[in-house]
Amino acid sequence: MGAPSRPPANGFVAAARKVYNPVGFSKGYNFVLWFIFAGALFGFILARLQYLNFYGVYCNPNSRDGALPGECYYYTKFDRYKVGIILHLACILPAGLLAILQFTPYIRYKAIMAHRVGGWLAILLSVTGIAGALMIARRSFGGGIEAQTVTGVLAIVFLGSLLLAVINIKKLQIEEHRKWMLRAWFYAGCIITMRLILVITNTITASSGYQATMPCAKIDFILNSEEELLLSYPACAPFVNGTNLDQYTIIEANFNGKDAAQIAAAVNITAGMALWLAFIIHAVGVEIYIHLTPAEHSRLRAISYQRQLAAGKRNPGSAGLTADRLGDSDGLWTPREERAKGEGADISKDSLQTPSP
Template sequence: MRKVYRPLGFSKGYNFPLFVIFAGAIFGFVLARISYLNVTGTSARSFRKSAAPGEWYFFHQGHYRVGIILHLAGCLPAGFLAVWQFVPVIRHKALLFHRINGYVVILLSLIANAGALMIARRAFGGGLDVQSVVGVLAILTTTSLALAYYNIKRLQIDQHRAWMLRAWFYFGTIITTRLFMLASAAIITRSGNYYQVQTCGEVAFNFGGAWTNPRTLPPPTLKMYPQCVNGTNDTPIVVNANMNGLPEQIGAGLGLSFGMALWLALIVHALGVEWYLWLTPAESARLRNVSYERQLEAGFRNPGNAGLTVDRWGDAPAFQPTKTVSLKPMEEK
């Protein structure tokens, strides 16, 4: 294994498998969704064709259309570029690329967050659970990126590492969310007594028609929602969640599950990244000493504590440098 991970700059055996699992998941997810950058296309893999039933009804026009374009144009390239930020050999031997790429990733991430906030009202049904968790995610990721940026400008490398890890673990919740959402949708389908409120226009849009022209709709749909025959596009109807049913029923199953799944995934990821940071104090200590050296060379007044360190804001013991270290792993000295 050392022959594989040492050339990439990994100095510890546990880091490389974790990188493959978590960075690989983000990289694979982005590659699987990269075709979504063709937002309005007619191909089977464009976002328009792959969106959950009912979503394109809102996203095809107005500020929701702008929001989904911003979100996809920001998050997909950001996810692709962010993976390279966590490859040690790039940080050690291509520092200029690491810095420029980092600025680009932060900018794209902020654009993606802006787009997510714009579409939260209609994403997978847009319930209050969805809107609240999207807002929390936007706050957590934006704050983490801002703190990571501040700390690296203050040469506090240990805190930069911690906040960048937090930011991308929070962003990664969307992947785990898919697993929880599909499992939940299957469960409520078996239950058979979960329902979502949609509109006649949403249901009709799935078949390329409108309730103003009922002839474009399949007869079973007209029988299931008779209140829409003399209604309008905005007439509310109750749709049963059924992943084996009609498009609007599949959309109901996904919509009812999405908010819960996103909250659950966020909790798992937030706890997971703190657990990882808690289990790697030696790496934090090494980078704290590196920060001390860099800040001392730069003439900072309080080397070792120029960033947002705990002993500046809490009751931790004052930092004392232990030894001269290098930012590069031992084998590269």
């Protein structure tokens, strides 16, 4: 486990190996990538574990670390959205922590049973957490069509990747299991990049004159003052006097605005775009990473071949959902040793043939 294949090139590499070898890594660049991406996910989750204190932190009007202004209007007044957000937070945060452990080589090598149990638990929590996310999609980040669409797409590709990962590991196709699990959690991680894009976008467009519509009831919840509501948004008078409780008004979308409602409007109109862009970045990034680690893919496929052969699977090495079974490959995958033997036999056969005059 984590044994280096050659001596360290210098003192720095020798010192670094003392850090990443015990975690299960044999190559420094793999450890660096794991540290960056798993570390970002770990920090993001830790910062949001406090949200499990729903009324004390997440929907506490006096808390500066809670939900986006106005979102708790729906989460506290409508049972469907309240159940959805609690289900989402209570399931997806622990699932993310388990995923970090699943990608730690030491766990896979030295605690295989913990890896299996943790994997199934992470999948169960993920499915439940995504169900919660879909329940609140209509209201989360403003609930615009673009935000709902990307939420649905993310749910499909995330759960679809988990399903393909499960199918492949049941077929003992370890390298494909690895790829689909990487894809699943890279897709899920785009929610972190989305936050960075939101901050950059809203900083740039803070005074660009963008506007949005917002229910007066939501603005009233944010401002918590009918007097201030009427003063700042006189179009909400029908809501205040009770003649139209569904009244909407136009509001400036300004991240540096005069009140929290304008900040909420700014985030709402950019959230869908930010999530789409983050998803594209992560979808491309994970494919680049997979294509830059062919040695690990080959190593795991050789292990898959051995285990499938021992289990009596048909087409060992390609028993799972592999490209050579589903695509236009010349033939099914075979181990390097067998290919070498086959090539050697062909050469010997050709050498025995008498050349034609």
